[in-house]
Amino acid sequence: MHQQQPTNTRRNCLADLGMGFTGLALGSLLASDGRSRSATAADVPEPAARPPAKARSVIWYFMLGGTSHLESFDYKPAINRYAGLTIDESPYRSTVLDSPHYRKNVRDFAGTPRALMAQLYPLQIGFQRRGQCGMEVSDWWPHVGSCADDLAVVRSMWTTDNDHAAQLQFHTGRHIFDGFHPSIGSWINYGLGSLNSNLPEFVVMGGGPGDCCGGVGAHSGSYLGPEFSGIPMSTDPANPLAFGTPGTSVSRIERTRQLQLLQQLNGYAAVEYPDDPIMRARIQSYEMAFRMQMSVPEVVSLTQETQQTQQAYGIGNPTTDRVARCSLTARRLVERGVRFVQIYDDGWDAHSQLKQNHSTRCAAVDQPIAALLKDLKHRGLLDETIVVWATEFGRTPGAERSDGRDHHPYGFSVWMAGGGIRGGIVHGATDEIGFHAVEDRHYVTDLHATLLHQLGLDHRSLEIPGHKRLEIDFGSPINAILA
Amino acid sequence: MPPAGEGEHLSQQQITVLSDWIAAGALFPPDEAIPASPSEWWSVQPVKRPAPPATDNPWVRNPIDTFIAAAHTQQQLTPAREASPPVLLRRLYLDLIGIPPTAAELNAWLNDTSPDRFERKVDELLARHEYGQRWGRHWMDVWRYSDWYGSRAINEIRYSQRHIWRWRDWIVDSLNTDKPYDRMITEMLAADEIAADDATALAATGFLGRNWYKFDRNVWMFETVEQTAQAFLAVTLRCARCHDHKYDPLSQTEYYQFRAFFEPHDVRTDPLSANLTTEKDATLGDVLKEGVSRIYDRELDVPTFVFQRGDNRYPDKDRPVSPAVPAFLGGSVNIQPVQLPAAASDPHLRPAVRNGLIANADRTISEAQAALQQAHSKQQTADLAVAERQQQLATQNPDQPARQTASEPPVPPIFADDFHTRSPHWKVVSGDWTWQDGVLQLPTVASFATVVAEPVLPRNCRIKVRYRTLQPGSYRSVGFSFDYLDTGNSQDVYTATGDASQTIQAFHRNAGQQHYPAAGIVKTPLQVGQEICVEAIIREQQLTLLLDGQQKLEYTMPLARREGRLVLWVHQGSAQFLQVEVQPLISTLADLQVAAAQAATGVKVATAGLAAAEAERESLSCRIAAELARCGLSTEPHQPLAEKAARAEKLAAIARTRSTLASTTDSAKVQELEATITKLQQEADSQGTQYSPLGPNFPRSSTGRRLALARWIASPQNPRTARVAVNQIWLRHFGEALVPSVANFGMNGARPTHPQLLDWLAAELIHNGWQMKSIHRLIVCSATWRQASTNPHTTTTNPANRWLTRMPPRRMEAEIVRDSLLHAAGLLDLQPGGPELPESDIQTLYRRSLYFRNTPNEKAGLLETFDAPNPNECYRRQNSVVPQQALALLNSGLALDASRHLAEKLITVAQTASAENHNLQFVRLAFETILSRSPTEQETTACLQFLQDLPTQLQQSDLPVFPAGTGTAQRSPATDPLQRARENLLLVLFSHNDFVTIR
Incomplete structure (x- = not known):
């Protein structure tokens, strides 16, 4: 698609898009020349200020429900020491309640703050130092732990929603009360465009957030337009894409002939309307659709991988199979130039029976995620692919009911690996019982800014007219974890 | 300033740059244009009707064209020729009613030789109810229609309103009856203050009710304030939520003054009839299953405060603000409290409801009477059977006992089946x-x-x-x-x-x-x-x-x-x-006696049931009489009626208890019920005046704030309202607006491309009593609108078509793609109105697309692919071209079914038409039905070739097919390869650029 409009400056193009002109997927148009959107236009203000690209793709794991930071990447022995005491009775009363952050940022539904889970609940799993770097990772994450030297763990994340709409917030940077905004994957898709011509640029796998929690908003383009939304893909080779197959009542020869006739007829009409660029774009989109229809089944056809690879991810093992398929498909997608692959795993909301819940969930995701990291590294892809592991918030140091933990937005952990991120480091810290992020605090958009920076985009110049972004929307790259 | 501990300090270098600039005198660049004074901005000037430029240009058909032609002359541009009749007719149908003409309509019109065939067609289409469906969807975009959503699995509403579809139907009906736009605005903002006893008009307040948000009143109010300003006035009030507007002369205080109009309002659901059935909402409890969701003023003197930095946690309580309109738009409001009729304060007293309740009570009585009659006749039959058997026994030989045990000789079965064959x-x-x-x-x-x-x-x-x-x-x-x-x-x-x-x-x-x-x-x-x-x-x-x-x-x-x-x-x-x-x-004698005893009890129960029904009816009519008196709807004094109602209500309770008692055998329960009756009797005799109202009561007056606001908005003097409306209408006829920033007429918005034309149209709208059909008629009858969509003369001189030297081709909106596809196939169900349909049925239910659920969380995938409206904000549609659209048209069950259905229909016609080549006839019909035009020679050749080649290819055995997926096609392809090829041809035409394009 080379519908260049040389007279249009970048601003004008974007203004047109904002006013609903035509989403000719400008990113793709420009990027198919091998240039990113920002690099193309004549009037980008400070080309020198744009960071050089360190990575070209992102694989984004997101644990829906809230993974306990305390039982994964943020070891707090003090909790065990004072287990059974209330926070009041422990030495940390002031640390928790007198903190300038306590209840300050949190915006609750219907204005009723969640109760403080007062009684400290002992850690439900042990920790070990892993890798050369010796970072502490819990025993529920042995496989990911074995990749410790590639991980940059950020232990000082915070957010402002104390309910599961924090899922939406993690992806858009705004509380659900502020409405829907473009998701991080959409910004990247918008900012960079495609690296391939037969696959969607932003793919989503696994069931996303529920309606309560932002729904498809967590991977939607919002005001950037639907062409920048994540496209749900299933790993079922028979049906990987919505409308991806007409079903068995259509033979392939028919489809080929249909396309031929269609392009022939459209071609006749195009002669009659030489000043209709949208028509030419549509003709091309049909070719792209045809290619997608043919290439997507190939991508999800995991039988092309060796038995060894399949086993390494955990395909065939009922515990890991689902996430393993998503993970291996993710590798195949970034290999083929897909920019952003979002993988959801649901069910982490351990209000009770945390031990049972987290041990099961970790068993489902640990091996596949680690296998992906190793596979990418082995193939030399980890240098240009950022893998993110995140969740909407952590869980309380105090017990909920007798054996669970409640939502915890004040301090929690995420990690990143690859794509120019330093490995084997721990950045930021929570207080001694993992309550507040106290050192190098990072709001969720700092993570977004870090990704954009590594992908060679100036996170502050991604704006479109008519949609004012707030300071908090931009975030700042977490420089300390950059190689 | 970011809060302590957040954000980063300015770098030393940044501080130096700033300090140096200030030290140098804080000079602005010499070439920086000084913006005009806000009061000179075009969109705050009063609408004056400009005289259409005088012209003798033969191209001009009506005043719209004089403005366009003037610009053409100035820019030295030539307009395009008029579109060909088939293109024009298809455009007209899609523009006005959102479905293409049928082949019969097309041919009839092409054969019509009368000079006014176009104008007559315009009037015909504007009079069809599909016009309201088509333009209703446009205004639903602007007014942010959203069906309710929440957690559907537990029936919990979190957003918008149940029954909000009544507002959608109000929109469609209002357009069809050409209700004046100023009246529409007034009903949407304040129907409860001007038409409190008109349930249809009340549904219009769905405009406000759709903002309801369970978790946060402030979110709800922010949306109400900002979107009202944007939809009607193209004012970006949102910018002033936290601080004074950066572009327009609009202070933060004015934002909250605007909010004050809405501060007292709340939502509720009123019954429409005596059907008061409820359903359980997970958190709201019992809610009416049928009713109208409406707005009312609940707290009449609740204050409004400015939120510091827009943060609702910091209201400036020292400074309550009163309702006022933004000064820069001129005019003022005169707020007068409104006395409400009883229909508003006591919705259950509406004639439809109270008369219905009486009718229901009367029906219950008739049913009880019938039941009693039936019980009596049952008793008679049962008694007679006992008497007959006793008589038989008495007359029998005592030495020969009658057959009265279970071990009687076999009686033939009345029903037997060994499933050997399927019995009907x-x-x-x-x-x-x-x-x-x-x-x-x-x-x-x-x-x-x-x-x-x-x-x-x-x-x-x-x-x-x-x-x-x-x-x-x-x-x-x-x-x-x-x-x-x-x-x-x-x-x-x-x-x-x-x-x-x-x-x-x-x-x-x-x-x-x-x-x-x-x-x-x-x-x-x-x-x-x-x-x-x-x-x-x-x-x-x-x-x-x-x-x-x-x-x-x-x-x-x-x-x-x-x-x-x-x-x-x-x-x-x-x-x-x-x-x-x-x-x-x-039956044995004992059986018969048991039956007779039961029948006797049945009479007792039915008698008590009738008494209860009568007492209930009495109680109801007494309570209605008392309520009417209380609300001043009758001249009788309230006190004695209240006493009577209180007593009647107790008597009804007694009758109900007696009815329960009649069928109770358990002695403890009997005692308990008798005690209840004694207690109720004492209460009935106590001459109290407490009785249950028919339903909840609401305030008897309203602040009149929203009405005042509505009158200010819907005023000919308001510089924005008419301009915004005609601009939206223009956008939807041309795919481009006269003011491209349709929801922002402020100083950072765009200027009109044709300011005089915009003002002339705005004045025309007002002059025509705010009725929109006259504007549509003017637009589509203009030479401007009737241009072809290609113009070889202006490809380089007017590439972006700013001067309208051709009709910009547009892709159909999502709904129109689906509706047109179904309509062309002869499958579309045009039935209007009713509750929203599940979005999951979009491929199998053939109602028009605007009737399917669309919420921020729930969209029909098929429509979403074609940029279905975002219910939160859609002042103009997105218009993307993405590969998924191609996949949807080629692979969806809807398209496959439509092609297969239509192929069958068309070949029947083609075969009966004449003896000529059936395929040729089929191709012609297919083009006329789907693309509303005849095929060119080239196209015919290509299609005939396709119909010749494909059947042969289809006859090969073991054709590789596509995976099953979740394909939703309900019809199988034809078994005849030629017919199957024809189905393929239709699928191709539905995917043709000219099908989804309004040319």
């Missing part, structure tokens, strides 16, 4: 029942798979069922019901062959509830696969159960017998039924 007596209620090899089988596990036998059972009978329980399932419950009225009302007998325990059991279902009395459960060993025979001997309330001839249970049925049918059922299991036999039993 059986009707499947649910489940995959099959008749084969002499068994009735339920092969797949289901929940209460049920099959019913036609004959009504005799009261006393013996039912014998032979069957075999099979392996699949968990409970493996297999059995039958008698006295079956429906799946929620029956007496039941079954065996459960679970792995852990097995039972034979009796239970009953009443009013949808299943009851399993312990006395009905008998443990007995049973095996899967074993053939068993269960026999039920039913005499009045007595039930005897036999398993393979062995008596297992002697049981008194707690639920009174009812007249009903026999059903077989299987629950969480599968089974084969081998034989069923129903044999009537001859």
